[in-house]
Amino acid sequence: MAGHEPALELRPAAPEPPRLQRAEPLEGDAVRARQVQGEPEVGVAAFLDGIQESRVLAHWPGGVPVVHGTVAATIRRRRDRTLVAWRPEATRIERALFVPRAALGDIAWEALAAGCALRDTLESEDRGPWHPLDLTARALSAVQRRREAVEVQCAELWCAEGDGPLFVDGGIAGAGTAAHSPLAVGVVKSHRTLYVDGDTLPLVLGLGEGERTTLFTVTSPRRAPVASWYLRLRAPAAHDALWGLVRVEVALDGATTARADLVSRWLLAERAPVALPDPRWGAMAYGVRLTEEYLRAVTR
Amino acid sequence: MPIGRVVATERKPNTPHEFHFWTALDAPVGIGTIVRVEGPPTSDGRLVTVYGVVVEGFSYTDLQTPLHDVLGADGDPAGAMRAPTDRTEIRLYTAHALRHVPDEPLQPVPMGSVHLASDADVAVALRMDGYLREGQRTAIPVGVYRSGAMQSPIYLDADFLLGPEAAHLNISGVSGLATKTSAVEWLLGSIFAHFPAQKGSVAAVCFNVKGPDLCFLDQPAVRLDDADRALYEAMGVPAEPFRDVEYFAPWTARGHALATLRSNEALAHNVHPLSWGLREVLQFAEVLLNKDDVDAKADALIDFIRERVVNQEFSDSLLERAHTVRSFADLEQWFRELLRGMEGRNAETWRTHHVATIRKVRNRLTNISTRCRGLVTDDGTSNDLPFGAFRDRAVYVIDVASSEEDAQDLIFARVVSQLREQLERRTLGVDHVVVFVDELNKYAPSDGPDTYVRQMLLDIAERGRYLGLVLFAAQQFRSQVHRRVVGNCGTALFGRMDMDELATPGYATLAPATRVKLSTLDKGQLMVRHPHFAQPVFVRFPRPAVLSGREGMERYPAEPEPMLEVAVTRSLRALDPSVTLEWVKQAIVAAPEDDVLRARNRTLQARPEDVKAYFRAQFRGRALPEQVAVRPSALPLAGAGSDDPYSF
Known part of the structure; x- marks a missing residue:
């Protein structure tokens, strides 16, 4: 099904500009650095991750890209130091053609729909003409939204029926009901948006290994507010200042200093084994890497 | 699942x-x-x-x-x-x-x-289903294959182990782990228990080449545990020693006792002397003479002696009298008179044979009785295996562990030749004979001179299966054995192997992990190759149900070579329990030791009804068999009953 062209995710894309965004302190009156109290301890019961892959299969007349996308998410539960499938419905895999219906035309849409699942990459109010690259970018966004959607389905399932903390690769603010669950712990590895202002930036970048910031609130118009903090998993040494740094998200309700320390201890415990050879190993838990590998194995 | x-x-x-x-x-x-x-x-x-x-x-x-x-x-x-x-x-x-x-x-x-x-x-x-079928069963258990809690008996096909489809078995393994001898003892027991009746009878001839390994095959094991018994039961083999075993050994150099570690009097009842006279040995003179000795001229003279001189009256103008050469002593007398006659006439040749050749052959032949002292008798008396009366499921052990290399070679060559001849004529008494030889690398080395014994082993390996003559051979290093010998062995067993040996080309077909496993096998584990098995398989076999050599020596310690009177008493008592030490002392008083031993040997060979009378008669001159009644022999000798007292 996949074409010979590289995955869209691997193509150079116009980068989202990095930015600083001030966050409201939740633990004290200002964001500060502090040592995580206590030794690392094992607390995470399961890992949630999702993957996506999309390729342009063909170009319809008029330069309309026909993109095949695969999205998947799963929860891998830890049992006897080994990750195993939690339950069948906690592994979700979707494959579809992502095409702009308005650009394609109804006849072509119906013809394609007879053979496979289709997803429209345009909003109902979108009107052409469209730049072909814009259509490709919209397809990629649509795939990404589906990936986030299946991740949310899995997270909500765990938070409803699972037992124990769930390590979610990425934030939980957009994870529906999971954003309010005490079971979900979101771990964000990318930092294009840093939730600091100019005064606290040096403090975050200067966190030492095993140190965290105090809690602050992350809010977004279309997402649930969550409690968050930065945690330095590994000393950056010769790497850049963001290396080994994660931002943790938990439900706002119950977000106390003690809980932040407890969750931080869980995350510090997940530093071993290292997620090498993944280049993101400085901030990536091995459980996340295994979950990702599992998804790649079952989707190929 | x-x-x-x-x-x-x-x-x-x-x-x-x-x-x-x-x-x-x-x-x-x-x-x-x-x-x-x-x-x-x-x-x-x-x-x-x-x-x-x-x-x-x-x-x-x-x-x-x-x-x-x-x-x-x-x-x-x-x-x-x-x-x-x-x-x-x-x-x-x-x-x-x-x-x-x-x-x-x-x-x-x-x-x-x-x-x-x-x-x-x-x-x-393993394609065993073909020979496990009821009515066509030819399966011989060799061990059990274990996987988890499961134990599956593994069977060899008798048609491919004892002929005629294929035959022979070769076993390799490092020394000291009791694998090779134990495996053969176990497998012989298994063969005796499972060899199908429709295929006829089977016996074994085992050469004990070192220590007491095979000296207690008729004695029960002392170390069989429940696991061993379970294996015996699983494979339907009785956990008991061999019921019918006969031991044979040459005399020691002094001649007072047999040269075997099975010398305890409690076990003497089935231990017999193995000794041959001139006639038996001359057939196999090639075994003891190297190629330099036996050139065409010498060979011609030996043939002449064998055909024209031995066991018949021979007269010649050079000889002072007619000679009937029946023993090495007679032969020496014949040579001496012949050479004297030639010297007297200043003759350089006799019947085309040069005097130097005659001297050389004399030297080599008469030397044999010295080199093989204990086995070869000067006086022509002979005690042999019961060729012609082999019994089904009997084991005949020939203990050559204490014999010199020449004597070992001679014993091997003659015994195997006799087996072969009699199997060809169907007169041996059984249809199949398993010949077990340890240290095969010594008898059939991959390099070195082409000896008579090696030729004989090659002959068995290549043609024995048609006759029912089956070679079970063991060695530490298979790579050092002649390729044609091991190559003709249909079945191969491997115990724990030396890594250096496993690095030789013969093992290149095995996967590295299999080679490593071979180098770490426990006692009682074997890797089996068999024509029906596409790949070798690993099996376990039980400890043999017979007393091991070491334990046997503890239970039945070897006795020191006795004084002459005691030795004679023991020997004669086996024929007549009424013989006492005092009687023997009186009977042999003042007799030279050689005469006493000769008398004993003749009595043992003749097995007379009246042992005492026959023994005493030896000191009054040569006894004729018809003078005394001869008891039916438990081990009848081939050709017995002729007029010739030296016949066998």
Whole structure:
């Protein structure tokens, strides 16, 4: 099904500009650095991750890209130091053609729909003409939204029926009901948006290994507010200042200093084994890497 | 329930003969495990089943380099142990196909589910089903294949072990682990228990070449445990010693006792002397004479002596009288008179034989009785194996452990020749004979001179199966044995092997893991190759149900060579329990030791009804057999009953 062209995710894309965004302190009156109290301890019961892959299969007349996308998410539960499938419905895999219906035309849409699942990459109010690259970018966004959607389905399932903390690769603010669950712990590895202002930036970048910031609130118009903090998993040494740094998200309700320390201890415990050879190993838990590998194995 | 899945990649593809599969980490699979692969139904509805044996195992994780693990543990091994998640690990096995069902078309092994082989699977996988069928059963248990809690008896096909389809068995293994001798003892017991009646009778001739290894085959083992007994029961072999065993050994150089460690009087009842006179030895003079000795001229003279001089009256103008040469002493007398006659006439040749050749042959032949003292008698008396009266399921042990190399060679050559001749004529008494020889690398080395014994072993290996003459041979280093000998052995057993030996080309076909397993086998474990088995399999066999050599020596210590009177008393008492030491002392008083021993030997050979009278008669001159009644021999000798008192 996949074409010979590289995955869209691997193509150079116009980068989202990095930015600083001030966050409201939740633990004290200002964001500060502090040592995580206590030794690392094992607390995470399961890992949630999702993957996506999309390729342009063909170009319809008029330069309309026909993109095949695969999205998947799963929860891998830890049992006897080994990750195993939690339950069948906690592994979700979707494959579809992502095409702009308005650009394609109804006849072509119906013809394609007879053979496979289709997803429209345009909003109902979108009107052409469209730049072909814009259509490709919209397809990629649509795939990404589906990936986030299946991740949310899995997270909500765990938070409803699972037992124990769930390590979610990425934030939980957009994870529906999971954003309010005490079971979900979101771990964000990318930092294009840093939730600091100019005064606290040096403090975050200067966190030492095993140190965290105090809690602050992350809010977004279309997402649930969550409690968050930065945690330095590994000393950056010769790497850049963001290396080994994660931002943790938990439900706002119950977000106390003690809980932040407890969750931080869980995350510090997940530093071993290292997620090498993944280049993101400085901030990536091995459980996340295994979950990702599992998804790649079952989707190929 | 499947325990694995067949996998194949472009780099590691499956073939019709080799496939790969993965299992759970705790699956009961190891090197040597037999598995069954069930392939998915083909488009035409066929189900393909493939049986295989695991020959290699791999384990790896997703680590790209060990350095990553060091980094993850901050250089502290204990830190790695604290990791909350173990690295993903795989158990990947390589198996060699044993059998495809159906056989055709022979295709690469399908991507099927892998199961541990059941009892029935093992029989099919090793093609034993063909000879386990009721009514056509020719199965000989060789051991059990173990997998988890399952024990499956493994059988050899008698048609391929004892002929006529194939034959012979070779066993290799390092010394000191009691594997080679134990395996042969066990297998002989198994053969005796399971050799099918319709295939006739079978006996064994074992050459004990070192220590007391085979000296107690008729005595029960003391160390059989429940596990051993369970193995015997599983394979339907009685856990008991051999019921019918006879021992043979040459005399010691002094001649007072037999040269065997089975010298305890409690076990003397079935120990017999092995001694030969001129006639028996001259047939095999080539064994003791090297090529430099026996040139064409010498060979011609030896042939002349054998055909014209020995055992018949011979007259010649050079001789002072007619000679009837029956012993080495007679031969020496004949040579002496002949050479004297030639010197008297200043003759350089006699009947085309040059005087130098005559002197050389005299020297070499008369020397034999010295070189093989104890085995070869000067006086022509002979005690031999009961050729012509071999018994079904009997074991005849020839103890040559204390004999010189020349004597060992002579014994081997003559015994095997007799077996061969009599099997050809169907006069041996049994239809099949297993000849067990240890230290085969000594008798049939891969290099070195082409000896008579090696030629004989080659002959057995290549043609013995048609006659029922089967070679069971053992050695430490198979690579040092002549290729044609081991190559003709249909069945091969391997105990624990030396790594250096395993590095030789003969083992190149084995997978590295199989070689490593061979180098670490426990006592009681064997790897078996058999014509029906597409791949070697590992089996366990029980301890032999006979007393081991070491334990036998503790229970029945060897006795020191006795004084002459005591030795004679013991020998004669075996024929007549009323013989006492006092009687012997009186009977031999003032007689030279050589005469006493000669009298004893003649009495043992004749086995007279009146032992005392016959023995005494020896000191009054040569006794004629018709003067005394001869008792029926328990071990009748070939040709006995003729007028010739030296006949046998």
